[in-house]
Amino acid sequence: MLTDIQISRAASLQRISVIAERLGLEEAAVEPYGHYKAKIDLKAAGLDGAEPRGRLILVTAINPTPAGEGKTTTSVGLADALNRIGHKTVLALREPSLGPCFGTKGGATGGGYAQVGPMEDINLHFTGDFHAITSAHNLLAAMIDNHIHWGNALDIDVRRVVWRRVLDINDRALRQIVQSTGGVGNGFPRESGFDITVASEVMAILCLARDLDDLEERLGRIVIGYTRQRQPVTASDLKAAGAMAVLLAQAIKPNLVQTLEGNPALLHGGPFANIAHGCNSVIATRAALALGDFVVTEAGFGADLGAEKFFDIKCRQAGLAPAAAVIVATVRALKMNGGIAKAELGHEDVEAVRCGSVNLIRHIENVRQFGVPVVVAINHFHSDSEAEIAVLREVAEAQGCEAHLCRHWAEGGAGAESLAHAVARIAAGGEAQFKPLYDDALPLIDKIETVAKRIYRAEGVSATPAVLAQLQRWEEAGYGHLPVCMAKTQYSFSADPTLLGAPTGHVLPVREVRLSAGAGFVVAICGEIMTMPGLPRIPAAETIRLDAQGEIEGLF
Ligand SMILES: Nc1ncnc2c1ncn2[C@@H]1O[C@H](COP(=O)(O)OP(=O)(O)O)[C@@H](O)[C@H]1O
Ligand SMILES: O=COP(=O)(O)O
Numbered sequence: 256m257l258t259d260i261q262i263s264r265a266a267s268l269q270r271i272s273v274i275a276e277r278l279g280l281e282e283a284a285v286e287p288y289g290h291y292k293a294k295i296d297l298k299a300a301g302l303d304g305a306e307p308r309g310r311l312i313l314v315t316a317i318n319p320t321p322a323g324e325g326k327t328t329t330s331v332g333l334a335d336a337l338n339r340i341g342h343k344t345v346l347a348l349r350e351p352s353l354g355p356c357f358g359t360k361g362g363a364t365g366g367g368y369a370q371v372g373p374m375e376d377i378n379l380h381f382t383g384d385f386h387a388i389t390s391a392h393n394l395l396a397a398m399i400d401n402h403i404h405w406g407n408a409l410d411i412d413v414r415r416v417v418w419r420r421v422l423d424i425n426d427r428a429l430r431q432i433v434q435s436t437g438g439v440g441n442g443f444p445r446e447s448g449f450d451i452t453v454a455s456e457v458m459a460i461l462c463l464a465r466d467l468d469d470l471e472e473r474l475g476r477i478v479i480g481y482t483r484q485r486q487p488v489t490a491s492d493l494k495a496a497g498a499m500a501v502l503l504a505q506a507i508k509p510n511l512v513q514t515l516e517g518n519p520a521l522l523h524g525g526p527f528a529n530i531a532h533g534c535n536s537v538i539a540t541r542a543a544l545a546l547g548d549f550v551v552t553e554a555g556f557g558a559d560l561g562a563e564k565f566f567d568i569k570c571r572q573a574g575l576a577p578a579a580a581v582i583v584a585t586v587r588a589l590k591m592n593g594g595i596a597k598a599e600l601g602h603e604d605v606e607a608v609r610c611g612s613v614n615l616i617r618h619i620e621n622v623r624q625f626g627v628p629v630v631v632a633i634n635h636f637h638s639d640s641e642a643e644i645a646v647l648r649e650v651a652e653a654q655g656c657e658a659h660l661c662r663h664w665a666e667g668g669a670g671a672e673s674l675a676h677a678v679a680r681i682a683a684g685g686e687a688q689f690k691p692l693y694d695d696a697l698p699l700i701d702k703i704e705t706v707a708k709r710i711y712r713a714e715g716v717s718a719t720p721a722v723l724a725q726l727q728r729w730e731e732a733g734y735g736h737l738p739v740c741m742a743k744t745q746y747s748f749s750a751d752p753t754l755l756g757a758p759t760g761h762v763l764p765v766r767e768v769r770l771s772a773g774a775g776f777v778v779a780i781c782g783e784i785m786t787m788p789g790l791p792r793i794p795a796a797e798t799i800r801l802d803a804q805g806e807i808e809g810l811f
């Protein structure tokens with residue numbers, strides 16, 4: 256069996272100019288990065304502010320195994336299948352982070368014959384967007400410490416600087432550091448730390464901004480810390496927004512690549528819906544909606560995380576309304592949710608599928624709470640048995656959901672045509688009546704409780720007095736209208752990654768809250784989730800190398 260990288264390498268990609276032309280983009284709007292990648296200048300393409308004409312399809316999933324259940328793979332397979340059955344479809348995916356590539360999970364370009372390419376390029380440095388985001392983020396951090404070093408005219412309380420640094424690598428050693436040691440010339444020592452670039456508010460701003468002007472506006476609104484009188488200090492107080500926008504002026508342009516079947520894909524913005532909002536950028540999604548009849552986009556991890564944030568943050572801010580949602584379900588993930596250990600997931604166990612299907616049922620119920628019709632995509636793995644698939648299908652259909660067995664990993668778009676026909680019919684049927692889960696006017700703590708109770712089915716939320724006081728101060732400072740971005744484990748509806756299936760009666764512990772005034776949301780960090788992941792005992796990096804011909808080996 257060929258690996259993803261072998262399949263990707265064997266595919267003959269078309270020149271990106273051909274893909275762009277077929278998409279209807281003028282040459283002047285296409286800025287090639289080599290033969291197979293390009294950035295799209297939306298102004299030159301006449302797409303800035305263009306009215307969306309397509310229908311938006313969200314691909315989400317049940318709670319995953321550590322390997323992921325095939326959201327990106329299914330997004331690619333569905334987009335290829337919709338193009339095969341005659342619908343002009345544009346894919347809108349997120350860009351991969353180096354963290355998982357060199358850590359555990361691998362790339363984010365799909366898999367098997369349902370991939371976007373060029374896979375190595377995209378999973379490594381791509382077009383440099385994450386490096387630009389890292390530089391912009393860390394420039395602001397440097398300007399904060401520099402301001403304090405040269406007299407601190409803004410009276411920043413050195414104990415209350417909340418802006419950390421970022422790096423797009425998993426590195427637990429950087430989570431908590433003491434910086435500016437080494438004497439007077441190095442500034443004022445203080446505790447701080449690094450997050451992974453994907454968790455940067457600059458990443459979220461790039462993903463949610465309407466255009467370059469809005470991006471700079473939002474950058475200026477970033478709250479980097481507080482004065483001794485507890486007043487917020489912003490990036491614009493430090494005159495940093497302009498320089499940060501310069502660093503991001505190329506990164507704000509969406510990236511055009513292609514599926515292995517030559518269909519267009521706009522990749523833009525970061526993943527990780529457990530610690531960020533984990534959606535493709537508004538700019539790329541709106542451009543895709545102006546260009547295609549259908550847009551297939553993804554949101555990270557399970558519907559309790561990525562889909563909820565797609566609905567409550569991205570769609571709310573951008574005025575988008577999804578026409579349908581595809582929940583990717585796998586036999587293996589349901590068995591894990593039914594109590595089977597990871598090492599045993601390859602053995603048939605029909606009862607475990609049935610037991611774990613409570614997880615799928617809850618995700619179906621949850622997505623429907625947003626007024627969005629659901630189709631279940633059974634992402635077929637070669638180890639699945641007929642009996643296990645039959646139970647999965649029966650469970651979905653008992654919920655009034657169509658369930659389509661999809662073989663796009665092994666067959667490409669041809670393996671997802673039945674799903675494509677169903678999605679096209681349901682999306683065109685206009686039954687969606689999208690609405691976010693809560694109103695802007697709900698107090699911040701009530702928004703957190705609403706997500707915890709209605710999506711996670713928690714009994715309630717526990718938060719320290721310091722967290723509650725901080726939320727109250729943000730309400731008084733005028734940030735109470737913002738939505739919340741929940742950071743929690745992707746494996747469970749609770750904050751306990753071992754509590755699988757469809758737990759109830761749990762209490763959601765909120766240990767920290769962070770204001771992302773520029774991105775326009777408040778992050779609630781629940782349980783032990785880390786905003787700087789660590790490398791596993793045996794990182795993928797140990798087997799990634801160049802072979803004798805200079806070709807990359809070991810990249811998933
Ligand atoms: N049907 C399948 N059979 C075998 N491997 C698959 C299948 N679907 C996905 N994969 C593999 O599983 C991994 C995760 O897939 P991905 O689409 O990235 O999941 P997600 O986007 O949900 O994290 C990838 O290595 C991919 O190649
Ligand atoms: O945000 C996480 O994305 P995946 O679920 O695609 O890994």
Ligand SMILES: [Mg+2]
Pocket residue numbers: 323326327328363
């Ligand atoms: Mg993915």
